[in-house]
Amino acid sequence: MPYNKRMLGANPLRSFAQDAGVKSEWNLRMSRYEQVDLAYDFLIGKEKLGEAFTIVQLAEKTGWKIDTCRTYPSKRWHQYIEKDGDQYSSSGIGYLSKEEFRAVHSQKLQQTADLSSKGILLHKAKEFALLAVATYNNPYTEFKTYGFIVNIVIAYTSLFHAIFEKRGVDYFHKSSDGTPVLIDGEEKAWELAECVEEYWRSITSPEKSNIKFLIGLRNKIEHRSLPAVDLAVCGECQSALSNFETMLVEEFGDDHALTASLAIAMQLTRISEQAQIDALKQLQKDNYRVVREYMETYRDDLDDDVVQSQKYRVRAFLVPKLGNHASSSDIAVEFINVNKLTEEQRKNYEQGVAFIKGVENPYKLRPSKVVELLRSELAGFNMTLHTKCWKYFNARPRHNDRGFKGEYVAYVEGFDGYLYSKQWITFLSKQLKDEKVLEEVKRQEI
Known part of the structure; x- marks a missing residue:
C-alpha cells in the first residue's frame, strides 16, 4: 500500500511516539x-x-x-x-x-463526599448539631432552650440512624404482617426515644437520661412560651452537645469532631446574676407549673450518680487564669481533669467552688422514693410504715407548713408538698434496725 501523508500525518514518527506515550501513561495509571x-x-x-x-x-x-x-x-x-x-x-x-x-x-x-445512606445521615446529624449551637448562642434568640432541643433531637436521631446503618440494624417500623409502615410513600423510621432504647438496651446511663429529659421537656414546652427555663436547663443542654460529639467521634472517628467549628459562648456576666434571679422568679409563676413539675419530678426520680454526672448535666465555673506572660499563646479557657490534680491543687479548686457556687437543695426525695430505697434494706417497709416514722420522730408538721424546713424534710414550692433528704434514709435505716424502736414505730397511730 503506497504511503499516504493524510493517513499518518505529517510526521508518522511523532504520531507513533504520542500513541506510545498515551499507552505508557495509561499503563502507569x-x-x-x-x-x-x-x-x-x-x-x-x-x-x-x-x-x-x-x-x-x-x-x-x-x-x-x-x-x-x-x-x-x-x-x-x-x-x-x-x-x-x-x-x-x-x-x-x-x-x-x-x-x-x-x-x-x-x-x-x-474533599470526597460520602453519598451512602450512612454518609448522608451523618452529614445531616452534624449540620443540625451546629444549628442547635447557633440557635442557643444567638444573643437575639429568646427561646433558646426550645430552639436548641428541636435541632439537637434531629441531630441525635440522624446520628443514631447512621450508626444503625453502619451496624446493619433495621430501624424502620413494621406493621403486624411484617411489611414496612409508610408515611407519604417513605418508610417510617424510629423516632429518637426508640433509638435511645435500642442503643442502650436495658442500661441506665447519664447520657440516656439526658436525652430522655430533653425529649420530655420538648413535649412540655412545645405549645408554651417559656424563655425562663433557659437558665434552669443550660447544664443539660451543654451535656447533650458534649455527649453528641463524644458519640460521633467514638462511632465514626476524630475527623468528624465538631470542635473545629465551635467556640465557647461568651457570657454577659454583668447582668447574669440579676437575670438568674428574675428567671427563677418567673419560673415560679403558675403558667410554668407543668414544666416546672416535670423538671423537678424527672430529676428527683433519677439516681444520685446519674444526676451528679457531667454527662447528664454540666456544672462548671470559670476561674481567671493568671500567667507571667500576657502575650503567651495558650488558650484563654482551660478545662481541668480533676482526677489528674494533686491534693493541694484539688483543695484550691474546691475552695473556689465553695466560694462561688450556690447551695443545692438537699430535699429531693418523694415519699415513694424513700419507701423504695428503704425497702431494699428493710423487708416489708411500706408507705404506711413511713407515715408512722415521720410522725413518731416528729420529722415534719402534720399539716402543710409552706415555710417548714427541718433536718430531714422540708416543704418544697413547686412540688407543693414535703420532700425528704438522703440523711432521712440514713437515719431511718439506722433507727429501724433496732427491734425495740421498730416495734414502737409500728404502734404509732396514723
Whole structure:
C-alpha cells in the first residue's frame, strides 16, 4: 500500500511516539490503582460475607506492606472501616463504585463526599448539631432552650440512624404482617426515644437520661412560651452537645469532631446574676407549673450518680487564669481533669467552688422514693410504715407548713408538698434496725 501523508500525518514518527506515550501513561495509571482495586475487591468480598479481616490478610491480598495497611483503615478509609481489637470490618464500601473508592483512597480524601445512606445521615446529624449551637448562642434568640432541643433531637436521631446503618440494624417500623409502615410513600423510621432504647438496651446511663429529659421537656414546652427555663436547663443542654460529639467521634472517628467549628459562648456576666434571679422568679409563676413539675419530678426520680454526672448535666465555673506572660499563646479557657490534680491543687479548686457556687437543695426525695430505697434494706417497709416514722420522730408538721424546713424534710414550692433528704434514709435505716424502736414505730397511730 503506497504511503499516504493524510493517513499518518505529517510526521508518522511523532504520531507513533504520542500513541506510545498515551499507552505508557495509561499503563502507569492502571499500575497505580492495581493494588487499590485489589483492596476494593477484598473489602467488598468481606462485607458481603459479613466477615472481619486482619491487617495481615489485607497485606497478603494487596501486596502492600503491613505498616501501609495499618495506615489506610484509620486514615483514608476511616468512614467505612470499624476496628475491634485486631479485627477490622467494612461497612458501606458496597455503595461505592470502583472509581469512587479510588477517589476515597486518593490524597483528596477530605474533599470526597460520602453519598451512602450512612454518609448522608451523618452529614445531616452534624449540620443540625451546629444549628442547635447557633440557635442557643444567638444573643437575639429568646427561646433558646426550645430552639436548641428541636435541632439537637434531629441531630441525635440522624446520628443514631447512621450508626444503625453502619451496624446493619433495621430501624424502620413494621406493621403486624411484617411489611414496612409508610408515611407519604417513605418508610417510617424510629423516632429518637426508640433509638435511645435500642442503643442502650436495658442500661441506665447519664447520657440516656439526658436525652430522655430533653425529649420530655420538648413535649412540655412545645405549645408554651417559656424563655425562663433557659437558665434552669443550660447544664443539660451543654451535656447533650458534649455527649453528641463524644458519640460521633467514638462511632465514626476524630475527623468528624465538631470542635473545629465551635467556640465557647461568651457570657454577659454583668447582668447574669440579676437575670438568674428574675428567671427563677418567673419560673415560679403558675403558667410554668407543668414544666416546672416535670423538671423537678424527672430529676428527683433519677439516681444520685446519674444526676451528679457531667454527662447528664454540666456544672462548671470559670476561674481567671493568671500567667507571667500576657502575650503567651495558650488558650484563654482551660478545662481541668480533676482526677489528674494533686491534693493541694484539688483543695484550691474546691475552695473556689465553695466560694462561688450556690447551695443545692438537699430535699429531693418523694415519699415513694424513700419507701423504695428503704425497702431494699428493710423487708416489708411500706408507705404506711413511713407515715408512722415521720410522725413518731416528729420529722415534719402534720399539716402543710409552706415555710417548714427541718433536718430531714422540708416543704418544697413547686412540688407543693414535703420532700425528704438522703440523711432521712440514713437515719431511718439506722433507727429501724433496732427491734425495740421498730416495734414502737409500728404502734404509732396514723
